[in-house]
Amino acid sequence: MALSADESGRLGELLTSRAEQVTQRWTEIMVGQLRGRLSQAELVRQVQELHRALLDALGKGTVDLQAEESTELRAVLAEFSRGQARQGLSATETATGVFALKEALLAALEADQSVETLRDYVAFSALVDQMGLFTFETFVRARESLIADQAEQLLELSTPVVKLWEGVVAVPLVGTLDSARAQVVMERLLQTLVDTGSPYAIIDITGVPAVDTQVAQHILKTVVAARLMGADCIISGIRPQIAQTIVALGIEFGDIATKASLADALRHVLRLTGVETSRRQPRREA
Amino acid sequence: MERVPILKIGEILLVSIQVDMSDQTAVALQEDLAERIVATGCHGVIIDITALDIVDSFVGRMLSTIASISRVLDAETVVVGMRPAVAITLVELGLSLNGIRTALNVERGMELIAIDRADYDHDETGDDPIPEPTASP
Amino acid sequence: MTSGADLGRPQAQTVGSDEDVVRVRQLVRTVAVAVRLSLVDQTKVVTAASELARNTLVYGGGGTVEVIAVDNGRRAGIQIVFADSGPGIADLDLALTDGYTTGGGLGLGLSGARRLVDEFDIQTAPGQGTRITITKWSR
Numbered sequence: 125m126a127l128s129a130d131e132s133g134r135l136g137e138l139l140t141s142r143a144e145q146v147t148q149r150w151t152e153i154m155v156g157q158l159r160g161r162l163s164q165a166e167l168v169r170q171v172q173e174l175h176r177a178l179l180d181a182l183g184k185g186t187v188d189l190q191a192e193e194s195t196e197l198r199a200v201l202a203e204f205s206r207g208q209a210r211q212g213l214s215a216t217e218t219a220t221g222v223f224a225l226k227e228a229l230l231a232a233l234e235a236d237q238s239v240e241t242l243r244d245y246v247a248f249s250a251l252v253d254q255m256g257l258f259t260f261e262t263f264v265r266a267r268e269s270l271i272a273d274q275a276e277q278l279l280e281l282s283t284p285v286v287k288l289w290e291g292v293v294a295v296p297l298v299g300t301l302d303s304a305r306a307q308v309v310m311e312r313l314l315q316t317l318v319d320t321g322s323p324y325a326i327i328d329i330t331g332v333p334a335v336d337t338q339v340a341q342h343i344l345k346t347v348v349a350a351r352l353m354g355a356d357c358i359i360s361g362i363r364p365q366i367a368q369t370i371v372a373l374g375i376e377f378g379d380i381a382t383k384a385s386l387a388d389a390l391r392h393v394l395r396l397t398g399v400e401t402s403r404r405q406p407r408r409e410a
Numbered sequence: 411m412e413r414v415p416i417l418k419i420g421e422i423l424l425v426s427i428q429v430d431m432s433d434q435t436a437v438a439l440q441e442d443l444a445e446r447i448v449a450t451g452c453h454g455v456i457i458d459i460t461a462l463d464i465v466d467s468f469v470g471r472m473l474s475t476i477a478s479i480s481r482v483l484d485a486e487t488v489v490v491g492m493r494p495a496v497a498i499t500l501v502e503l504g505l506s507l508n509g510i511r512t513a514l515n516v517e518r519g520m521e522l523i524a525i526d527r528a529d530y531d532h533d534e535t536g537d538d539p540i541p542e543p544t545a546s547p
Numbered sequence: 548m549t550s551g552a553d554l555g556r557p558q559a560q561t562v563g564s565d566e567d568v569v570r571v572r573q574l575v576r577t578v579a580v581a582v583r584l585s586l587v588d589q590t591k592v593v594t595a596a597s598e599l600a601r602n603t604l605v606y607g608g609g610g611t612v613e614v615i616a617v618d619n620g621r622r623a624g625i626q627i628v629f630a631d632s633g634p635g636i637a638d639l640d641l642a643l644t645d646g647y648t649t650g651g652g653l654g655l656g657l658s659g660a661r662r663l664v665d666e667f668d669i670q671t672a673p674g675q676g677t678r679i680t681i682t683k684w685s686r
Contacts, residue, residue, distance in 0.1 A: 304686075311587060314494030321514050349497035354490065354512035354519075430572060432565040433601070464572065464590055466597040467655045495590040503594060503659035504645055 126188040131247045136182035139175065142232040147171050149231050153224035157217065170207075173200060174222070178255075189254040198258065205259040209266040218263045222256040283309045285316040292324045292393050293317065294386065298331030306342035313346060317355045324397070325350060326389045330361030340375045347380050356396075358382070360389035414439045416446050422454040422523060423447065423485075424516070428461045436472045443476055447483045454523035455480050458516055460491030470505045477510045486526050488512065490519040557615040562603045562631075571600040571612045575627060582616045582623040584685050592625060592683040595660035599629045599679055602656050606649075607631025607677055617682065624665075624684040632676035639671065 127135065139146060151171045155164060162170075177200035186193035201222070208218040226249050233241050283305070288294045295313050313325055327343060329335070335343075347357040360383040362370070370377065383389040411434050417424045423446055425439065443455065457473065459465065465473075477487040490513045500507070513519040558578070560571050575596040579589040596612070603610040610631030617626045636642045645658045661667040666682035 307587075311494060311498070314497060317514060318494060321518065323514060323518060345498070345501045348506070349494070349501045352497040352500055352507060352512060353492045353494065354488075354514045430569050432569050434565050463576070464594045464597060466594050466601075467659065468597075468601060493590075495587045498587050499590045499594050499663065502591065502662050503598075504655050504662070505659070 126191075127247050127251055129185065129187060131244055132182055132185060132187050134244055135248050135251070136179060138229070138232060139179050139182065143175070146225075146228045146232050147175050149228035150175070150224050153227055154221050157220060157224070158213070161213070162211065170204060170221075174204060174225075177201075178225075189251065189258060197255075201255060201259050202262045205263040206266040209263050209270065215260055215263045215267075219256045219260045222259050223252065225255075226252050283312060285312050287320060287322070288326065288390060289394065291322045291397065292326065292390065293320060293322045294326040294328060294390075296328045296331065296386070300334070301332055301339045301342075303338050303342065306339050310342055310346040310349075314349060314353065317350060317353060323355045324393045325355055325357045326386060326393070327357055327359050328361045328386045328389070329359065329366070330363070330386070332366070335366050335369055337373050337375065340370060340373065344375070344377070344380070356381070358389045358392060360384065360386050411435055411438065413442065416442060418446075418450055418452065421452055421527075422456055422520060423450065423452045424456050424458065426458040426461070430463075431469065433468055436469055440472055440476055440479070444479050444483065447480055447485050453485050453527055454520075455485050455487040456516060456519045456523070457487065457489045458491050458519075459489060459496075460493070460515075462496065463493070465492070465496050465500060465505075467503065467505055470500065470507055473510055474507060486511070486523050488519040488522050490514065490516050557613045560612045560614070561609070562600050562612055562629075563609045564604070568597060568600045568604060571614075572597050574612075574614050575625070578614050578616055578625050579683070582625050582685060584625065584683060588683055588685065591663040592627075592681075595663040595681060595683075596627055598656040598660040599627075599681070603629045603631045603677075607633030610676075619684070622684045622686075624682055626680065626682045629679045629681075630676065631678075635673045635675045635677055636669075636671040637673045639669065 147168075151164075151167050154167050154171065158167070177197045181194045181197040184193035186197070188194065189198065204221075205218050208221070229248055229252075230245065233245055283295065283297075285293055285295050293313070293316050295309060297309065301309075313327070316322070317325055327346070329343075332339075343359065347359075350357045358381040359377075362382055362384070381389075381392060383392055411432065412429055414425060414427055414429070414431070414435060416439075417426070423443070425443065427439075429435070431439070446452075447455065455476070457476065462469070473489055477489075480487045488511045489507070492512060511522060513522050558574060560574055561567060562571060572593050576589060576593050579592050584592065600612055603612065608631065610629065610633070613628040613630075615626050617624045641647055643658050643661065645655060647658075648656075657669075660681065664681040664683045666680075668680040669677065670679075671677040
């Protein structure tokens with residue numbers, strides 16, 4: 125698929141001698157396609173940058189997009205498609221932005237209709253195709269990392285650990301708990317216990333629609349881990365269906381305190397701490 | 411071989427483990443601590459493991475043994491500062507550290523020992539039966 | 548810290564003493580950090596390595612530990628091989644049972660270590676020594 129050295133040279137000449145015509149036609153096609161979603165000035169800048177990078181690569185005698193001489197060109201293409209991904213353009217729109225070069229080249233070659241020209245055009249097209257596919261791939265990768273980042277942010281957002289009282293933190297769990305999320309929540313809860321020096325944690329599962337064995341295991345393990353660290357967990361907000369599931373699955377909650385509501389759980393903790401204070405300072409109560 | 415220092419603060423012995431202990435160091439700590447409890451007559455031992463990035467079954471067993479030995483020598487042991495990742499790993503490993511009291515930090519550990527000793531002193535005077543937790547004296 | 552260059556190459560540590568078990572832990576942690584395991588996963592794999600290296604020392608009469616960064620195309624990970632030419636294990640099922648011990652320990656070394664990693668492979672026979680390979684993948 126690589127160009128011959130001659131073809132590469134001729135393409136470079138064409139892009140230099142007809143620079144204005146090619147970039148103009150190229151920009152027109154992109155403008156028409158995007159219908160004002162990116163500003164004309166922005167598109168002109170993009171096209172000129174791509175044009176310059178392609179010329180540079182050809183100037184170094186490149187014959188293939190994967191070649192050493194094309195490193196710079198690949199970087200510019202990658203930056204281009206990442207930019208389009210961030211602007212919310214589709215993969216097709218991004219790739220056709222590059223394919224538009226073909227049409228611009230065809231217009232530039234139209235004057236001379238010899239067989240050589242046709243052959244050149246086919247060879248040039250192959251290079252542009254490579255560029256387009258490369259853009260497509262980078263675009264997909266950029267989108268994937270964007271989605272991964274957002275998923276992580278969502279995970280952070282969806283698992284607040286709040287301080288409820290002096291020495292008491294709570295995690296109100298809302299929504300479906302899969303294994304990954306349960307793990308994140310639990311790690312954050314334990315870290316918050318350390319950071320705030322809180323010996324009590326309330327895990328409220330009112331907003332959790334269903335509990336399966338794995339999730340229940342995660343919660344149980346967290347309670348045991350918290351105990352190892354010197355903190356106590358109370359589970360609140362167990363709805364009737366979930367209580368039935370827990371029993372049906374044969375999950376042992378053992379001596380873990382469970383309360384119907386967050387308020388009950390807090391009352392329970394306050395009573396516990398209250399006892400502690402009265403035991404430590406008996407005179408104040410007397 | 412490195413030795414873990416044991417500090418006496420008031421009526422409490424404080425052991426702050428700062429190094430990645432070899433098994434020998436762990437065994438030596440066990441012995442040193444028993445001697446220091448008897449020599450000082452302290453009734454509380456706090457083992458701070460904030461700096462430990464792992465606790466394996468050997469160290470876990472050492473902690474349990476220290477707790478048992480000090481109990482025989484009339485001292486209460488509290489392990490403090492266990493990191494979340496360490497706790498999660500111990501649960502997975504299947505180590506429950508039975509018989510060991512834990513607290514989040516040194517301060518809470520000291521409170522725990524103070525409460526214990528207060529109860530104990532109360533029992534020692536023996537003039538009242540142990541009061542119900544909710545009833546004030 | 549380990550540079551990227553020698554990450555792909557296995558790093559070996561002989562296990563002949565207590566201090567060597569500490570060195571194994573440190574080596575495993577360095578590689579686990581380099582392949583970007585989460586903090587909890589680092590802790591799990593270092594703990595598993597500590598258990599198994601001690602087994603190599605106590606039951607295998609010493610041996611070697613090899614640590615290598617691996618990549619399965621999708622995720623990076625750490626692989627550790629513990630090898631000794633000790634007496635081997637006659638009843639593997641029994642040895643993998645929680646609480647079973649012949650060395651006065653808690654009997655959590657093998658079974659516990661297996662729970663802490665993603666892949667656990669053991670090759671042993673009486674008189675043939677023991678070779679355990681564990682792998683932990685980043686999430």
